[in-house]
Amino acid sequence: MLFQYISIDNINVADDSFRMTFLPDLEALKVSIRSIGVVSPIHLRHTADGRYQIISGYKRVLASKELGKQTVPALIYEHVDISPIHSFLHNLHDNVFSRKLNLIEKAIVVSKLSRIYGVPEEELVERYLPLMGEGKSYKILHQLTSLVEVIEPVKTYIVRSELPLSSAARIAEFSPSAQNALLTILESVKPSASKLNELLDLIREISARDGISVEDVLVRYELIAIVANPLTAPQDKIRALRQTLKGIRLPRLMEKQTEFLKLIQELELPEGADLKVDPYFEDPSMKLEYKFDAPEELELLVAHLGEAIKKQQWKKIFEWYRA
């Protein structure tokens, strides 16, 4: 191993054999380098053809290059002294003990270990997932592996939104063109993980049930239009999306709920009164809530209830329920 300042031009930056960095934030690093230079030397592997592969220190090289630096301090290994797999593991250990890898980086790690270095699945699960802070699970391994095929803008969305693995893997189940179409919606509404999972499941199930592509689902039911209005708040967009998708996915349920809601509205309950029922009609009992702070308001409720009873509207509700 040799220490020297090496010309950045001699480093083969395009060779990403040992790289796992995705979406690096170079700005803070550039401030540091501009101020006192590269503190820790990068690690390079000197190959038989005379080029230098980066083992660790991609970000330092990229930042230095962007700052117009000519050289970087480096520890250089001859290719006979360090194998490709050891170079990759060297970088992996260098990263996992100094920062938290994002999901796409973890995906790159397991994918490269498997595809390039032939590490068997069992070893990936037992050894490398815990090293990256993940549980020993084949499901996690497969979910991570699936992220490698995700289109680049969605990878960026996954990292920037800090999606949990289960949500990211759900997106990965869609075709590249569907991912692209979905991205328009996701970026407009920025749903929480649970809402995202729900929306994706609804879209996927409608697509599979009706035998049409995800893109067609988005177009046919004008979902893009729901999220397009810049004046609508994201939460309202999510609510509207969910309502629309549920109506498509569960048409009979929505129809029943609408019918029931209409019957409740006919009661003309005073403001502040809320009649609660099971959304799936499992429980035949109902709960009437009313908030009031003056006796007149209570009298108002009683008058409304009495009027509804006179018109047999309550009876109608129970009859509808039983039917």
Add this chain to the structure above:
Amino acid sequence: MVFRPEKVFIDRSVKDHPRTRAILDKIGSDDIVVIDDIREIKVPEEFDIGKKRLFVTYQKGKAVKPCQGMTGKELCCNYWTMDVISNCPMECSYCVLQYYLRNNPILTLYVNVDEMAMEALNLFVRNKGRRFRVGTGELSDSIALDDITGFSERLIHYFSGCKNVILELKTKSKNVSHLFGVREKENTVIAWSLNSREVIEREEIGTATLEERISAAKEAVSAGFRVGFHFDPVIFGDGWEDKYREAVEMMLEEVPHNSIAWISIGTLRFPVGLKEVAMKRFPLSKIFFGELVAVGGKFRYFRPIRSEIYRTMLRFLSPLKGKVPIYLCMETRAIWEEVFPQVTPTNSAIETHVLSTL
């Protein structure tokens, strides 16, 4: 369907058990591994692989247990289950086992079936004042593996002298003729899960056809058995009524009504976690796209659809009214009150109703 496992594991403690030897003789497999501890068997990640492997061991738990329905929020007919086999060689897209047994999917035979039967008999004898309906079809098909286990015959024999027990052998197979020779048939009911022709063809892979099941039931009746039927799970969708009417009519036409011990109806339901597993294993299945809602950790059709299914099925089954007890499997009190106002919605009243003709 003939089950021939790709790989066989034997628990060392039952290596020399006569039933183990009999099973191995029937299987004729060369790939046999004797193990000391179940943990030596790596859990196959794919459920399908588990179904192709066989583990022969001891059942260490209780021989008979109350049906899961007795512990849940739904009403239950006070059924008891006896697990002599775990997992099933058949492949039903909606099968709950692919979720329940996901961490232990290897098809397992318990060779201490005789000890289990004795333990069960002890329970029945100690509780002479009550009746027990016991089934072996909870964690497997009761009959599908009889050709290598002979378990059903043994259990019929054991329970034959016990007047307060009814053994139910629940199946989707057609091969029941091996049981016809047994002499003691009075407290055994052979029951078939029935479904529409379309559901059987698309969702119940490796099972007998509707005609084969009904024909096997007819033969069982001729051989002196009482039979039962379970229309479960009924799948709701376009044209579902006609498809189920056909199945019910076929049963009513072919099977003598006075030989039917009971009929149950159940609608599609499954734990929330099963959906993901099943949709991956059966990507062409459309049954998971029905109007199912998650209630109490389970997906099921929302109540008005279930009501519609039960009312319609009861209309189809009306020729049996007053002659054959019909009941709902794992349903809520509200549904029972609505569909069966004549039955008090309690577990014990439902049990009495189910056993009313026996």
